Structures are given as C-alpha cells and as structure tokens.
Amino acid sequence: MQIESKSGKSDIAGTVTAVVFILLASLALWDTTTMTDSDSYVFPRAIAAAMIVFCVLLIAYNLVRGAADSRDADAGTSGPVSTPRRVGLVAAMLFSSLAMPWTGFLLSGVFAFGAIMLFAMYDPWTPRRRIVFPLAALAVVLGFYTLFSKVLLVPLPVGFWFR
Amino acid sequence: MTGLDYLWQALTPFNLLLALAGVVAGTVIGSLPGLTATMAVAVLVPITFSMEPASALILMGAIYTGAIYGGAYSAILLNTPGTPSAIATTFDGYPMAKRGDGDLAITLACVSSVVGGLVGAAFLLGLAPPLAEVALAFGPVEYFWLAVFGLTLISALSDGNLLKGLIGACFGLLLACIGVAEISADIRFTFGSQVLLGGIETVSALIGLYCIPVMIDLVATPDRHLKVTTESKGFRLREALAVSWKSKFNLIRSSVIGTLVGILPGAGGSIAGLVAYSEARRSSKRSDSFGTGEPEGIQATESANNATVGGGFIPTLVLGIPGTPPDAVILGALLIQGVRTGPSLFTENGAIVYTFIYGLILATILMLPAGLIIGRYAYKSIITIPKALLVPTVAFMTMIGTYAIRNSISDVVIMIVLGVIGWFLNRFGFSPSPIVLGLILGRIAEQGFVQAWTIGAATEDLTGMFFGRPISLVIIAFTLVSLFYPLIRKRWSMKGGAVSAD
Numbered sequence: 001m002q003i004e005s006k007s008g009k010s011d012i013a014g015t016v017t018a019v020v021f022i023l024l025a026s027l028a029l030w031d032t033t034t035m036t037d038s039d040s041y042v043f044p045r046a047i048a049a050a051m052i053v054f055c056v057l058l059i060a061y062n063l064v065r066g067a068a069d070s071r072d073a074d075a076g077t078s079g080p081v082s083t084p085r086r087v088g089l090v091a092a093m094l095f096s097s098l099a100m101p102w103t104g105f106l107l108s109g110v111f112a113f114g115a116i117m118l119f120a121m122y123d124p125w126t127p128r129r130r131i132v133f134p135l136a137a138l139a140v141v142l143g144f145y146t147l148f149s150k151v152l153l154v155p156l157p158v159g160f161w162f163r
Numbered sequence: 164m165t166g167l168d169y170l171w172q173a174l175t176p177f178n179l180l181l182a183l184a185g186v187v188a189g190t191v192i193g194s195l196p197g198l199t200a201t202m203a204v205a206v207l208v209p210i211t212f213s214m215e216p217a218s219a220l221i222l223m224g225a226i227y228t229g230a231i232y233g234g235a236y237s238a239i240l241l242n243t244p245g246t247p248s249a250i251a252t253t254f255d256g257y258p259m260a261k262r263g264d265g266d267l268a269i270t271l272a273c274v275s276s277v278v279g280g281l282v283g284a285a286f287l288l289g290l291a292p293p294l295a296e297v298a299l300a301f302g303p304v305e306y307f308w309l310a311v312f313g314l315t316l317i318s319a320l321s322d323g324n325l326l327k328g329l330i331g332a333c334f335g336l337l338l339a340c341i342g343v344a345e346i347s348a349d350i351r352f353t354f355g356s357q358v359l360l361g362g363i364e365t366v367s368a369l370i371g372l373y374c375i376p377v378m379i380d381l382v383a384t385p386d387r388h389l390k391v392t393t394e395s396k397g398f399r400l401r402e403a404l405a406v407s408w409k410s411k412f413n414l415i416r417s418s419v420i421g422t423l424v425g426i427l428p429g430a431g432g433s434i435a436g437l438v439a440y441s442e443a444r445r446s447s448k449r450s451d452s453f454g455t456g457e458p459e460g461i462q463a464t465e466s467a468n469n470a471t472v473g474g475g476f477i478p479t480l481v482l483g484i485p486g487t488p489p490d491a492v493i494l495g496a497l498l499i500q501g502v503r504t505g506p507s508l509f510t511e512n513g514a515i516v517y518t519f520i521y522g523l524i525l526a527t528i529l530m531l532p533a534g535l536i537i538g539r540y541a542y543k544s545i546i547t548i549p550k551a552l553l554v555p556t557v558a559f560m561t562m563i564g565t566y567a568i569r570n571s572i573s574d575v576v577i578m579i580v581l582g583v584i585g586w587f588l589n590r591f592g593f594s595p596s597p598i599v600l601g602l603i604l605g606r607i608a609e610q611g612f613v614q615a616w617t618i619g620a621a622t623e624d625l626t627g628m629f630f631g632r633p634i635s636l637v638i639i640a641f642t643l644v645s646l647f648y649p650l651i652r653k654r655w656s657m658k659g660g661a662v663s664a665d
Contacts (some may be wrong), residue, residue: 011592013590013591013592014327014592016591017588017591017593017640018330019649021334022332023503024334024337025333026599029338031351031354032351033217035344035351036347036349037344037346037347037349037619038352039344039347039349040344040346040347040349042612043608043609043613044243044336044337044340044351045342045353047333048333048334048337050333050335051330051337054326054329054333057326058326058330061326071273071621079382079383082383083383085382086379086380086383088380088382089378089382090375090559090583091556092558093558093579094576094579097562097572097576097579098576100572101572105326105566109559112555112562113556113558113559114555116554116555116558117551117552117555119382119554120381120553120554120555121550121551122385122550122551123457123549126372131550133272133549133551136552137552138388140559142557145636148563150569151206152198153206154566154567154570155570156563
C-alpha cells in the first residue's frame with residue numbers, strides 16, 4: 001500500500017480529517033438504523049464501515065510510521081497568498097445564492113460578479129479599467145442571463161422584491 | 164438503394180449545414196459547465212420537429228457529438244468538466260494547460276474526439292444489430308462489476324496516498340446515497356432537511372469539487388491562471404497528429420471501449436471515459452506520468468466519450484432502448500416524428516437510418532475544423548482575459564450552470580459548500596477525483612448490487628449470481644488486472660533489471 005513517508009511536516013491535518021470522517025461514517029451508520037428496508041441500508045452500511053476501517057488504518061500509519069505530508073498546498077505561487085480574498089470569494093458566492101429568492105438571479109449575479117471582480121483585482125484601477133471592467137461585467141451577466149432565460153428557457157428566479 | 168446513394172443523400176447542402184451548425188452549437192453548449200449533452204439536445208430538439216426524419220437525426224447527432232467534445236474545453240482550461248463525460252479529461256488536460264500546453268491539449272482532444280466519433284459511427288454502420296444483443300446480455304450484476312472496475316481507478320487518482328483515495332471514494336459513495344433510495348425509496352442521510360431530499364446532483368458536485376477550489380486559489384494570488392508562452396504556436400495540429408499516430412493503439416482501443424460502453428443503456432460517456440482512462444494508464448509505458456499532464460490520458464478519455472455517441476445509437480435504433488441519456492431525448496423526438504425504432508428499422512427505414520449514419524460521420528469530420536477554431540478561440544480568451552474578469556465570469560457560469568440543471572438554488576449552495584470542502588480536503592492530501600468517482604459510480608454500483616442481491620437471494624444462488632456469469636467474470640478479471648498490474652509489472656521490471664545486472 002502506497003503511503004507517503006517523505007520528511008516534512010507531520011500529517012496532522014490528514015489524521016484530524018480521518019477522525020472527522022470516522023464521526024461522519026458513524027453518523028451515517030446510526031442513520032441507517034432508521035431505515036426499514038434492507039435494500040436501503042446494506043450498501044451505505046458497508047461503505048460507512050469500510051470508510052471507518054480505512055480511516056483507522058490511516059491514523060495508525062500516521063501515528064506508528066510517522067507518515068508525513070510534504071505537500072505545500074500553496075507551492076508554485078510567486079507572491080503572498082491572500083486568505084481574506086479567498087474568504088471573500090466564497091462569501092460573495094454564498095451570499096448571492098442565498099439572497100437569490102429575494103433579489104432574483106439578475107441582481108444576485110450582478111452583485112456576485114462585482115464583488116468577486118474586486119477580490120480578484122490585483123492591477124491598479126486605471127480610468128480605462130474603471131469604465132471597461134464594469135461594462136464587461138454587465139455584458140457577461142446580461143448575456144448569460146438572456147441566453148439561459150430567453151434562449152434555453154431556464155426559469156431563473158425573478159425574486160420576491162420584483163414580483 | 165446502395166450505401167453510396169445514402170451518402171449522397173446525406174451530402175445535400177442543407178444536411179451539411181445542419182451538421183456544421185449542430186456541431187458548433189453543441190460544442191459551445193457543452194463547453195459551459197452545467198450544460199450537459201442531454202440538455203443541449205433537449206433544448207434544440209424542437210427545431211427538428213418540422214424537418215425530415217433523417218435531417219432531424221443528423222442535427223441531433225451533430226449537437227450530441229459536438230456537446231461531448233465541447234466538455235473538454237472547460238476540463239482542460241478551467242479544471243471543470245463541461246459535461247460529466249469529460250471528468251477524466253481534467254486529470255491530464257488541466258496539468259497540461261498549467262504548464263503552457265493547453266493549446267496542444269485542446270487539439271489532441273479534438274483529434275481524439277473525431278477518431279472516437281468515427282469509430283463509434285463505423286460500428287453503428289456495420290455491426291449495429293449483432294452488437295445490440297450485447298446490451299441485452301448485461302444484467303444488474305454486470306453493471307455492478309462495471310462500476311467496481313471504474314472504482315479501481317482510485318489507485319491512479321489518489322495522488323500518492325491510496326488510503327486517502329479510498330477514504331475519499333467512500334465519502335463520494337456516501338454522498339451518492341443521500342436522498343431517496345433508488346430501489347426501496349427510503350429516505351437516507353437527509354436528517355430532516357428538505358434541501359437534501361433530492362440528493363446531491365452529480366454535475367453540480369463535479370462543478371463544485373473541481374472548479375471552486377481552482378477559483379479559491381486563483382483569487383488568492385496575482386499569478387496568471389495558465390502559463391503563457393510568448394510565441395504563438397497556432398493550432399499545433401501537426402504535433403497533435405504526431406502524438407496521436409504514436410499512440411494509435413490507445414486511440415483505437417479507447418474508441419472501441421467507448422462504443423461498447425455506449426451500447427450499455429445507462430452507462431454513458433463518463434463511465435466510458437473512466438474505463439478507457441484506466442485501461443490506457445494500465446497499458447501505457449508512461450503510466451506513472453498519468454495525472455500529471457500525459458497526452459495519452461486525454462486521448463483515451465476524449466476518444467472513448469465521443470465513441471459513445473455512435474455506440475449509444477445502436478440499442479436506441481435497433482432495440483428502442485436508449486444507450487445514453489441524450490439518446491432518450493432523441494428517441495422521443497423520433498417517436499414524435501412517427502419513426503418507430505426496432506430491429507426492422509434498418510430494413511424498412513434504411514433511407515432514414517443510413518442517411519443519418521453518414522450524416523453523423525460527416526458531422527464528426529466537420530468537428531475537426533470547427534472544434535479547432537472554437538478551441539483556439541476558447542484558449543486565447545482564457546489566457547488573455549484579465550484575472551479580475553476571468554474569475555467572476557467563471558464563478559457566474561458555475562452558479563447559472565448549476566442552477567439550470569434542476570432549477571434549484573439549493574443545488575447552487577450545495578455546489579459552493581462542496582467546493583469549499585473539496586478545497587480543504589485537497590490541502591490535506593485528499594484528492595477530489597476519488598470523491599467524484601464514488602459519487603458517479605455509487606448509484607450504478609448500488610443499484611446493480613441490490614438488484615443482483617435480490618435476484619440471487621430469490622434464486623438461492625448468490626455466489627452464482629455474482630461470480631458465475633461469463634461477462635461478470637471477464638469484468639472481474641479486468642478489474643483484478645487493473646488493480647494488480649502495476650505491482651506485477653514492477654516485479655517484472657525488477658527481475659529484468661536483476662537479469663541484466665547479472
């Protein structure tokens with residue numbers, strides 16, 4: 001069985017994740033007790049049990065053999081890595097999705113596009129970019145909105161505010 | 164009428180125009196994450212109602228084949244399979260794009276798709292009736308073993324740690340169980356949530372697990388998305404053709420695998436691509452470089468998934484059983500037109516069927532120039548567009564594409580959450596590919612397993628059910644070879660080394 005054993009920082013994250021997965025599999029096993037038909041629980045029960053076994057094996061390997069994770073997740077990047085921008089991207093996407101029933105797809109899309117554009121912007125805001133980028137953003141959002149709602153006839157949410 | 168007459172019928176300017184338009188429309192739709200080949204065909208099917216049946220079939224076949232190929236663009240350039248059948252294209256396509264060979268990867272995908280499409284169409288033309296019998300020979304237990312065979316790819320996708328790969332696959336298999344159970348209709352793992360009742364939509368999960376982590380990392384640094392070379396290399400067609408010629412056996416084998424998997428109802432392009440990838444990796448001299456930007460990986464997947472187009476039409480036309488989901492839509496459109504599919508279709512309606520098959524071959528050939536031009540444009544756009552526009556455009560595309568699958572905002576939220584989970588897991592050494600593999604193969608594996616178990620229990624021959632059928636035994640043998648071949652080869656090479664040292 002292939003296990004990394006290169007020198008480097010120890011694989012604490014892998015061990016902790018394995019513990020989380022054991023809890024998850026245990027939760028799945030517990031949920032299968034509420035199922036009435038054996039057709040429903042045979043497969044997930046087998047998978048959850050296998051998952052626990054693999055997680056225990058991984059933890060044992062990490063503890064006994066001192067397996068290490070030598071991967072640097074941010075390797076290959078030239079400059080500093082910005083965690084706030086990462087959080088901002090996810091927050092903007094989540095917020096606009098959750099707000100969609102009220103604001104509708106178009107407004108949510110414009111907000112998400114604008115916010116993510118700000119988070120992804122590393123170049124200076126020249127006067128040209130101040131005009132071109134927002135216009136391009138509107139064109140992309142409106143273009144896709146029209147394609148999906150008018151051409152492909154996908155019923156995109158209008159939003160409670162606009163009904 | 165002879166075969167040549169049907170060819171001339173397919174070569175009318177109107178049919179040629181339909182084939183070209185279908186390929187272009189399909190390629191563009193297929194390249195958008197979230198829009199699958201099924202949706203591409205379904206959306207454009209009303210246009211065909213007023214056409215002659217053969218022309219309608221040519222248009223739908225062209226859209227289908229274009230959409231399957233189009234899925235490779237976002238797989239290579241954004242690490243997001245445009246259609247599920249392009250999952251395995253991400254494994255080597257994106258690493259190639261990252262090192263500055265995205266243009267070559269796209270051209271390779273185009274050439275491989277054309278080869279795969281032609282092989283599939285050739286099987287449809289020459290061997291449709293006997294091959295349709297194969298589809299009938301596949302029972303639940305064969306589907307189960309086919310899914311298990313697909314799962315053996317985990318060892319290839321585990322990024323150096325098989326245990327983590329196995330855990331990831333189990334996680335994916337459990338995710339596939341969420342919602343209403345397919346056989347018994349029990350509600351599983353929803354914990355009272357209405358949102359989870361519909362289960363995890365596979366394409367949304369694919370988009371989340373592959374695309375969101377890439378965007379999270381893109382936004383964190385000012386680095387360019389893909390490495391850009393200063394000099395323009397054009398289409399790199401000559402290079403791609405040379406690479407394709409070198410691995411012609413891989414192309415042909417993958418195309419045949421794609422055709423055969425396409426014949427099996429419900430299996431589809433994603434399984435075909437994964438099985439062909441697994442087989443290409445097993446038999447390659449450079450199996451260690453698979454997953455790091457190996458052209459053979461792209462060739463295997465793209466030829467196999469496009470071969471499912473022709474393969475899928477075999478049971479659709481001969482038996483009236485759709486081989487793949489888009490075939491089901493096309494079958495419906497044919498029924499509306501009054502064309503009755505079945506064994507007699509090839510003799511009674513030969514003009515329609517053979518004109519369509521020649522039309523499909525023409526559409527596949529037209530995919531080469533159309534695909535190269537669209538691919539070049541897509542590649543240029545991705546490398547030249549500023550990051551401040553690229554990231555929000557991709558983010559918006561993922562949101563609207565995910566929403567469009569089931570018209571569900573919950574799917575969009577689940578996609579984002581899965582993406583964040585995937586990003587964390589990837590940092591901790593758990594690659595997203597085994598999770599995706601588990602998600603896709605989970606439903607097929609479970610359905611096949613439970614049905615086979617029920618039949619085996621009813622006939623009091625469980626062992627015979629799982630291990631006594633000839634096709635099952637062949638798949639089990641392939642599975643074992645796939646699992647242990649790297650180990651055996653290592654032994655052989657060590658022995659060879661020892662002998663040469665002596």
